[in-house]
Amino acid sequence: MKFADFICFEATVAQLKATNRDDAIKELILSLEKAGKLKKGASKDIIKAIIKRENEASTGMGKGVAIPHVKYKSVKELVGVVGLSSAGIDFFALDKQPVHSVILMISPENDPDKHLITMEHIFKNLQREMFRKFLRQCSRPEHVQDLLNEADEDSSL
Amino acid sequence: MEKQAGEDTLEKVVCEKEVEIKNADGLHMRPAMQFVDIANRFDSDITVSNAETTVDGKSIMQISMLAATCGTKLKIRAEGSDAQQAVNALSELVEQRHFDEPLPG
Numbered sequence: 001m002k003f004a005d006f007i008c009f010e011a012t013v014a015q016l017k018a019t020n021r022d023d024a025i026k027e028l029i030l031s032l033e034k035a036g037k038l039k040k041g042a043s044k045d046i047i048k049a050i051i052k053r054e055n056e057a058s059t060g061m062g063k064g065v066a067i068p069h070v071k072y073k074s075v076k077e078l079v080g081v082v083g084l085s086s087a088g089i090d091f092f093a094l095d096k097q098p099v100h101s102v103i104l105m106i107s108p109e110n111d112p113d114k115h116l117i118t119m120e121h122i123f124k125n126l127q128r129e130m131f132r133k134f135l136r137q138c139s140r141p142e143h144v145q146d147l148l149n150e151a152d153e154d155s156s157l
Numbered sequence: 158m159e160k161q162a163g164e165d166t167l168e169k170v171v172c173e174k175e176v177e178i179k180n181a182d183g184l185h186m187r188p189a190m191q192f193v194d195i196a197n198r199f200d201s202d203i204t205v206s207n208a209e210t211t212v213d214g215k216s217i218m219q220i221s222m223l224a225a226t227c228g229t230k231l232k233i234r235a236e237g238s239d240a241q242q243a244v245n246a247l248s249e250l251v252e253q254r255h256f257d258e259p260l261p262g
Contacts, residue, residue: 057190061217067186094217112182113226119185120224127218
């Protein structure tokens, strides 16, 4: 599994305008829609579903990162998008700290194993302090793409 | 003084158990949170291993990293005064309660 296999780099939002969790989720979904990754008219539903999931238990795992995600029926391929906020967003994270890096993920309903393998790849990298630091510092979508490609090539990053 | 020195080595129980993931969706984030929640109720150090790696059973990021799919076997290991209780509680969550989630099929 590689970031390049599921992250839509075209939709990266290197500087989120949103200042709160729900708006950040909305901004990222609309960016995916604009990139042509979502079925027409599905965005509203997906936004609602992700916020609902987030209300059940925050995916703000601490250390400034959040991984909002949902399983959604009309999505054929697992797709992810990266959003960054230098100001930080309150994601109701486990450590109560603001979130600077968001990796949002939408998975099809019938492939739980792929969902897990993707999560593994995300967490394997987010675990590393250097990776988190570099990701947070990206100020342009190209930087995000370069960093994630590098992480795919070199697991020591 | 002698007695104090002895307290460090008091009750170093080690307990291990192999469990199998039974819920259809595997060890995704919500089950991982349940696991970490329970693990953190115990004083013992807790690790979880799959075939390749061993991770901290009290860290949500590390447990999520295991990406254990349905059918995966994991080894839970606890070390400390409440090791036995910890392993019992965690294996019950995985195998009996299967994280309160549906089984395959």
